[in-house]
Amino acid sequence: MNEQITAAPGAAANSAAAESGWRNELKATFTLAWPLVVAQLAQTALTTTDVIMLGWLGPSYLAAGTLANTFLMPFLVGGMGIVGAVAPLVAQARGARDIKAVRRIVRQGCWAAIILALCVVPIILQIRPIFGLLRQDPAATIMAEQFIQVGAWMLFPALILVAFRSLLSAYAKTRIILLVTVGGVLFNAAANYALIFGNFGFPRLELRGAALATVLTNVLMLTALATYVLRHPQFRRFHVLNRFWKPDWPRFRQIFRIGTPIGLTVVSEVGLFTAAALLMGQLGTDEVAAHAIALQCASMAFMVPLGLGTAATVRVGLAYGQNDPQGIHRAGWTAFVLGTGFMALSCIAFLTLAPFIVRLFLDPTHAENANALLLAASFLTIAGIFQLVDGAQVVAAHALRGMSDTKVPMLLAIVGYWIVGLPTAYALGFMLGWRGVGIWTGLAAGLAFVAVVLVTRFALRERLGLLPRALA
Template identity: 40%
Template sequence: MVSSISTASPITWRAHLGAVARLGLPLVGSHLAQVAIGATDTLMLGWYGVGALAAGSLAASVFNLLMIVGAGFAFAVMPLAAGAATRGDDEQLAGVTRMGFWLSALYALLVLPLMFWSGSLLFFGQDPAVAAGAQSFLRIACWAMFPALFAMVIKSHLSALERTRIILLVTLMAAVFNGIANWLLIFGKLGFPELGLEGAAIASLIAHGATLGGLVAYSRVSPRASRRGLFEGFWRPDWACCQQVFRLGWPIGITLLAEAGLFAFSAILVGLLGETVLAAHGIAIQLASISFMVHLGLSQVATVRAGQAMSMGDLVSLRRGAVVVAACSVSFSMLAIGAFVFSPEFLIGLFLSADDARSPAIVPIAITLLTAAALFQLADGAQVVALGLLRGVQDTRIPMIMAAVIYWCIGAPAGYVLGFHGGFGGPGVWFGLVVGLGLAAVALSLRFIRLLPQR
């Protein structure tokens, strides 16, 4: 518990900032490279056609929603592995990681049918052509769920060992593979068939597989990583570790579902307003996702540093680390706000073909949505960093309840009312997101502050 932490051997402010830079920059870079896979899909599908862009955006929202929920077990591995690594407990470190793989595989099997038959199960009320295209995408992309979740588990393991540079390198390589595969398969270049939307799905599958392959290869040959016995006795269960990962992981997954589900719900609501608005939403959400990846990387740094401080019994370092990570998040938020407010036409233009007759109708809608995205930058960063700190101190159940209530009892209804009854359309749905994220940021930050003993 947090109350058991002592104030022995505090780490200096400068050391905390150095640790955030050392761990955070590669993690942030890797998340940006990861989202580049989705951004590249959106970019090239936008060049291919607005219909493909709308279907791809809808399918990506569903896939990302399901993936981020399953990532709860990978996120649970991170604080457990960080504490084990700090104590020098190699058996515990390897055990929680292996059980993270087991639980992730089980989850991927459970959601596979949902994606394969998504047309009738998930896309009721959408434009028939868009729904059919989204299902075609997911019937290929669903197989990427396994390598995507496994890669996230290995990333948590390596982050606990402070081996984050390799995560950045491998993810960058996968993003390059995805871009090349998209170019070849969407447009049919160099003799490859022109597959359009399905080509983008195949490219994403290749990228996730390449990420997993690169991380597994490193984990087997790196002296520091391989000596931990990560793959030794892989099929041997460790029920104590499995219970630990499951206990922390399922509330994290539900919390992620509450947040990601709010965004997926917004995509479905916007889809009811028409293909043009949905295409604008797809562009704006990609840009907002890029900035969010920076906060997500900082959140993972917060989890690792908090887990290390817990293991050392160092309350002062826990507090200082929280302040440093929060300050970095706020600083980046200001940069993102400036980009969204002062350069929206340039950013939106990257995702549209000048030859598409519908592009002029999409741009003003997307500009308005980016204004809303700018409004929730501070709130989004604050709430995800607070969640990272709470996971680091192994507090996941109460934050799960708080997030679910705020996102779905306040944020989602606000978006629906503003969008459909307030006459604001797509921007109204996004302003509902602002309300939910802002309240969550305040509540979760106060939760972390109140958990810390005042000494």
């Protein structure tokens, strides 16, 4: 009896401590995540602005811009994934109180960004022969090349920007990321309006104008964040750019060892949507334009769990560096609940408001837009169905990255997207004659597979030996 009496207060104290731990984690995750979420939405607004303004020029310009961005995106996000290894590595170093490692990781992240851009820009500039092999429409290819000839150079500032964003995210300085990104959106909108249409005395550059605006916007955002890091007292002590050309090969290899699987994971997903756009290109210009609209809307919603996923990487990484298994547990599942909860709301919005949403992108009063609008609404309805699994897979993947678990998730993603998703899309779209609806259904199948396996992997992290070695 006495044992029961003394045990009861202890159990109550443990329960209160656990509840307090969850509350604190929710607060910390939300405080870290909400500027990242808004910044991710603002980042997507950069592309959305391009899509909307090119749509004002007509469906052919919208289709060409979409093909160009679709071709560029795997190279961009792949590089961002590799350089993005800076975030979990800095978070782990911060959790372990290894200040010297922080400086070296960020510096070598910048190295990785420059080297990656030098390697891929020459490939991107070969869009015309590559699209010729892929049997894309010659007229659309020529127009897309106009965008790529300028837009390819945005990789240099965009990838270096990731290293600075990762440092700031790992130290929970996310509001400056938000402010700089919002400023970039406003600048991009003004630059697009001036350079695409020839307003304010600027030449009318159309597709090249949209690309030039994107390059200038990334240069501006990089300059702003780099200046903040170099002058802020908390980060000035790292001396990120001092002796910049001094190599740190162990850190450099570590970034590629952790980041390459991340980059390939992201590329496998983006590549699935790239392949879907190329399949749409075989169906017609209206299908490509409709795909662009639906994908842009889905991407906007996706930015919320993506921002929460970035927060999960940082929070899990901090707990990992501190050898705190309960912290890892709370950080991962808190972000998961928040991410899937939001995607449930976006699912409802897409299912009920699809015809109204797509009218923001093409003028419904023009008869030539009628078919593209109808197709876009049907694609967006399917996008609403896979919102939940899309949010689940991205948060789970980021939580695993916080533990430096990237290789197996990469393999699972490749299987899900390219062995499950793409064949399903092709079979439904072309063999069964579902056309664009079948392609989008295949996308949903691939995302669902990846969501199930990655969430399961995080749930079984202890059995799979993913915890820090000190706790294994």
